[in-house]
Amino acid sequence: MDEVTGAQLIAEALKSQNVEYMFGIVGVPIIEVAMAAQAAGIKYVGMRNEQAVRQLSGCVFFSPNRPAMLHLLLVCFSVLLFLPVIVIGGSSDRNQETTGAFQEFPQVEACRLYSKFSARPSSLEMIPAVVEKAVRSSIYGRPGASYIDIAGDMVNAKIDRANVRFVSCCPAPPVSQADSREITQAVRLLRAAQRPLIIIGKGAAYARAEKEVRELVEVTGIPFLPTPMGKGVLPDDHPNCVAAARSRALLQADVIVLLGARLNWILHFGFPPRFSPHVKIIQVDLCAEELSNNVRAASALLGDIGAVVRQLLETVRSWRFPSDSQWWLTLKEKMTANAQISKSLALRSTLPMNYYTAFHHISELLPKDCIIVSEGANTMDIGRTMLLNYLPRHRLDAGTFGTMGVGPGFAIAAGVLEQTQKSAQRVVCIEGDSAFGFSGMEVETMCRYKLPVIIIVINNNGIYSGVDPKTWKEMEKMGDMTTIAPPVTLLPEARYEQVMSAFGGRGYLVRTVEELRSALQESLNNTQMPSLLNVLIDPASDRKQQEFPWLTRANL
Ligand code: ADP
Numbered sequence: 001m002d003e004v005t006g007a008q009l010i011a012e013a014l015k016s017q018n019v020e021y022m023f024g025i026v027g028v029p030i031i032e033v034a035m036a037a038q039a040a041g042i043k044y045v046g047m048r049n050e051q052a053v054r055q056l057s058g059c060v061f062f063s064p065n066r067p068a069m070l071h072l073l074l075v076c077f078s079v080l081l082f083l084p085v086i087v088i089g090g091s092s093d094r095n096q097e098t099t100g101a102f103q104e105f106p107q108v109e110a111c112r113l114y115s116k117f118s119a120r121p122s123s124l125e126m127i128p129a130v131v132e133k134a135v136r137s138s139i140y141g142r143p144g145a146s147y148i149d150i151a152g153d154m155v156n157a158k159i160d161r162a163n164v165r166f167v168s169c170c171p172a173p174p175v176s177q178a179d180s181r182e183i184t185q186a187v188r189l190l191r192a193a194q195r196p197l198i199i200i201g202k203g204a205a206y207a208r209a210e211k212e213v214r215e216l217v218e219v220t221g222i223p224f225l226p227t228p229m230g231k232g233v234l235p236d237d238h239p240n241c242v243a244a245a246r247s248r249a250l251l252q253a254d255v256i257v258l259l260g261a262r263l264n265w266i267l268h269f270g271f272p273p274r275f276s277p278h279v280k281i282i283q284v285d286l287c288a289e290e291l292s293n294n295v296r297a298a299s300a301l302l303g304d305i306g307a308v309v310r311q312l313l314e315t316v317r318s319w320r321f322p323s324d325s326q327w328w329l330t331l332k333e334k335m336t337a338n339a340q341i342s343k344s345l346a347l348r349s350t351l352p353m354n355y356y357t358a359f360h361h362i363s364e365l366l367p368k369d370c371i372i373v374s375e376g377a378n379t380m381d382i383g384r385t386m387l388l389n390y391l392p393r394h395r396l397d398a399g400t401f402g403t404m405g406v407g408p409g410f411a412i413a414a415g416v417l418e419q420t421q422k423s424a425q426r427v428v429c430i431e432g433d434s435a436f437g438f439s440g441m442e443v444e445t446m447c448r449y450k451l452p453v454i455i456i457v458i459n460n461n462g463i464y465s466g467v468d469p470k471t472w473k474e475m476e477k478m479g480d481m482t483t484i485a486p487p488v489t490l491l492p493e494a495r496y497e498q499v500m501s502a503f504g505g506r507g508y509l510v511r512t513v514e515e516l517r518s519a520l521q522e523s524l525n526n527t528q529m530p531s532l533l534n535v536l537i538d539p540a541s542d543r544k545q546q547e548f549p550w551l552t553r554a555n556l
């Protein structure tokens, strides 16, 4: 008899589904699963906090087609971002249910709300089949999370291999094309457009459709805007990128080709006053239920972005939107004006620095192929406009949920991939000081694995804004800080760089442009250990004047 344990079956099943990475935090009863995974050849990354583990779903953004695997309970982040991930949670023994057993909880039911698939294998025999279904569900259709619940007693229980229902690796997701009548309608709309615009969303990045999207933009000559994680599908310095005139482009466009992005709050729901009430949306998405959300699609193209864009290209043929049109002139004029404002803010030499100055110098030094992870409020919003992306799937940020604490998890996922693939790309994780606090202890994880991560904390002593050390001292003299300190404040000039040096990485305290440039250059040269730059900026620094002041936070 050839006996195998439940833990081995899970590990072997994951391996046979080509799952390569496992991120987690071990504890009873799941330790043996992580050990069996390593024995089966899956790379295991031990994390410090379950919240950060969850963000590692970002890993698959860089290396898709197979989900990354995590063990913990919370999956909703991955669901909201539509990134495929398999979550494995240990739960109480089967023969102790309803007794109040250690960690007894209705985990399968709890996860169902947040996942595409949630199940507990009914027996050891079924483990490979459940794992295959979990993997297939996470990558077929709209990507998302799957949850597998492992009863404690299943981990070390044994079974004869001859009785196991083994399932082979599920094939890559099937690709579908749009209805040809809808394609004809889309091309008719495009040809009649006065002010067309293409919006490139995260779906285009996930679909790996950069070649097709580039051809669409370059053949038709239409201006484009990326969403936060659509950045890099085409480079931000592409001549057709009108990100610097974003508000105007959205407001005045009459026909918009929406490639894999929801018309949710990130795109102001597609509603006035941010969009024209008469805008016609040509919507491309592989999720039928997404079509016509908020704005009725004038052409609903259900299918894979790569395949659908090829259909559009075949039909649109040699039609080209004129580059000397009024639309292009309007957009270019606005881009020049906006660039001027950012530049004048960036070139200010007063200390402490403002956001624009810090980002201007960071962007000058960052290599074009680096992976940029970002979170925070102003830090993320301003950074998104000032730090350019040149390659697809090289930007990760707080996304649809605006979740803080995602940065270190994303950065670790990217760093592990870079390290194991031995590519020379650096991971730069730009964090607000408040955002850094959520998952700061993951710095230990980065140091433990010597990951090529550079954390830059843009430190304004608070959430949105803070106070300077002198004012803080005066407030302390006035009495009880719980009644005086504004809720948005954090300890002024906190020494976050020492968190990194505590674990053997390099920490830099940065006050001036010269210090910023030299610390960043030194960190970029040192690929052996992570570094953290604690960049003290003006606690009163803010975004430049916005055309639409509402919904500015974490928004565009
Ligand atoms: P963003 O964050 O860029 O605004 P969203 O998360 O709002 O993006 O939307 C991404 C959309 O892309 C989802 O509606 C999803 O169904 C869709 N999508 C994902 N992969 C593909 C694909 N291969 N082809 C078409 N649409 C896709």
Ligand code: MG
Pocket (backbone or CB within 6 Å): 432, 433, 434, 458, 459, 460, 461, 462, 463, 464, 465
């Ligand atoms: Mg802050």
